[in-house]
Amino acid sequence: MAKKKRKKSFWKDIRFKYRLTILNENTLEEVAKLRVSKFNGLSVLFTTLFLVFFIVSSILVLTPLKNYLPGYLNSEVRAEIVNNALRLDSLQEVVEKQHLYIANIQDIFKGEVKLDTLISIDSLTTMRIDSIKERSERENAFIEAYEEREKYNLSSFTANLDLGGIQLFRPTSGIITGHYDAETKHYGVDLAAPSNESIVAVLDGVVILSTYTADTGYLIQLQH
Structure with a gap:
């Protein structure tokens, strides 16, 4: 109640x-x-x-x-956001290359880097000039002496070499990525090898150049 x-x-x-x-x-x-x-x-x-x-x-x-709203973003907007992020990343990379190019050009104008150390203009946008290793005095002296000695030596062009019995060794294990082509001034064969793969000379010879370039990286040239 x-x-x-x-x-x-x-x-x-x-x-x-x-x-x-x-x-x-x-x-x-x-x-x-x-x-x-x-x-x-x-x-x-x-x-x-x-x-x-x-x-x-x-x-x-x-x-x-x-x-x-959190979690309510549709697929079209998400795709647009991803595309904008990719464009921004590409633009940032272009801007960084431009800054690097301008800095390297300034170093050239200041005389802090020699023009003969540059293989191509494209290398100015891929790495800093400070990271390019210049030749040592010993290497320059050897190259000058070799060029002076071989200046009037025409035997390498006129002599009929007997290639019979010569055994060429494969320099390294890898995949051929570029063939010899005189028309495009590609005087060699490119091999793509795994990292830390051993490299040997195809014949006995004398090392006439050991350097580093922006285009090819570490470079060793032999005279057979």
């Missing part, structure tokens, strides 16, 4: 209507009146909150604002 009385009392209290009256202060005339209960107030409050939630949800779902 006590529970039923409390329940009836609760519903009676929540549905009890209060009268809100607005009076004219001077004449005490009733301007407006409103009868409202707690139940009506709660109903209006929840209805307003529902409408606000519905409007906000509709705006987020039906407009591009939904792409800013």
